Amino acid sequence: MSELNISHLTKNFGGLAAIQDLNLHFGDNELIGLIGPNGAGKTTLFNLITGVYEPSSGTIELTHDGKTTKLNGIAPFKIAQLGISRTFQNIRLFKDLSVLDNVLIAMTANAKESVLSSMLRLPSFYKKEDKMREEATKLLGLFELEDKKDNLAKNLPYGEQRRLEIVRALATKPSILFLDEPAAGMNPQETEELTQLIKRIQKEFGLTIVLIEHDMSLVMEVCERLYVLEYGALISSGTPEEIKQNKRVIQAYLGGEE
Numbered sequence: 001m002s003e004l005n006i007s008h009l010t011k012n013f014g015g016l017a018a019i020q021d022l023n024l025h026f027g028d029n030e031l032i033g034l035i036g037p038n039g040a041g042k043t044t045l046f047n048l049i050t051g052v053y054e055p056s057s058g059t060i061e062l063t064h065d066g067k068t069t070k071l072n073g074i075a076p077f078k079i080a081q082l083g084i085s086r087t088f089q090n091i092r093l094f095k096d097l098s099v100l101d102n103v104l105i106a107m108t109a110n111a112k113e114s115v116l117s118s119m120l121r122l123p124s125f126y127k128k129e130d131k132m133r134e135e136a137t138k139l140l141g142l143f144e145l146e147d148k149k150d151n152l153a154k155n156l157p158y159g160e161q162r163r164l165e166i167v168r169a170l171a172t173k174p175s176i177l178f179l180d181e182p183a184a185g186m187n188p189q190e191t192e193e194l195t196q197l198i199k200r201i202q203k204e205f206g207l208t209i210v211l212i213e214h215d216m217s218l219v220m221e222v223c224e225r226l227y228v229l230e231y232g233a234l235i236s237s238g239t240p241e242e243i244k245q246n247k248r249v250i251q252a253y254l255g256g257e258e
């Protein structure tokens, strides 16, 4: 059971307020979309939540199994260990490593193996490694990438590289997953497959998923709730149906007329 509360969050870059006094709530097992025009502050918000940037003011609090932790000022790797995982707008795989190794590295980042046992290659180390390989292969199987596990990541078609990024983010066993424009650069068929995949992930893994996406058909089909940002501030929130009819959103983002 995980939820994230963002309260009066502001991030300034020099004179520019990329995020302005933002209050948001991501509840347990919700699938939430974050939309807004280019430069609205969506990626900056992900970067604040995952510890890449420090807030200028305000708080980000994660509640997991009844324990609340303030994330401000915590290093990105520690935030990942607390159960927050993400993908990036631009694919960031280890392109010269195999598909399986990409997943294993993500798993290792959160594995609790002692340094001594790893250095001495104790039986417990090999046992753990075998178990991780088994888990990684199973995870790849769920995403129809098991047959490709020995291929170099760079040799996968674009859509599969994007899928592998999601597998890698899931390998850290997050409770909240942030996806930054997962359909960017995909063709319509790949986007449709991704749409189904995101729905499946939420069901099978019981995760909270927050999604930045410009592809409105994907957003409207998968998200239960949307937040709309403009110039770093929240201009609207609601169900996809409510957002579609909101005049301010139509003007600011969808480019329609009143």
Ligand SMILES: Nc1ncnc2c1ncn2[C@@H]1O[C@H](COP(=O)(O)OP(=O)(O)OP(=O)(O)O)[C@@H](O)[C@H]1O
Residues within 6 Å of the ligand: 013, 016, 018, 036, 037, 038, 039, 040, 041, 042, 043, 044, 045
């Ligand atoms: N490191 C930085 N230094 C200075 N300004 C930045 C930095 N990162 C983002 N910004 C600015 O903050 C604003 C918000 O950018 P951000 O990338 O978060 O928008 P976005 O909503 O994700 O846009 P897009 O949909 O184009 O990805 C922009 O004006 C951007 O130029």
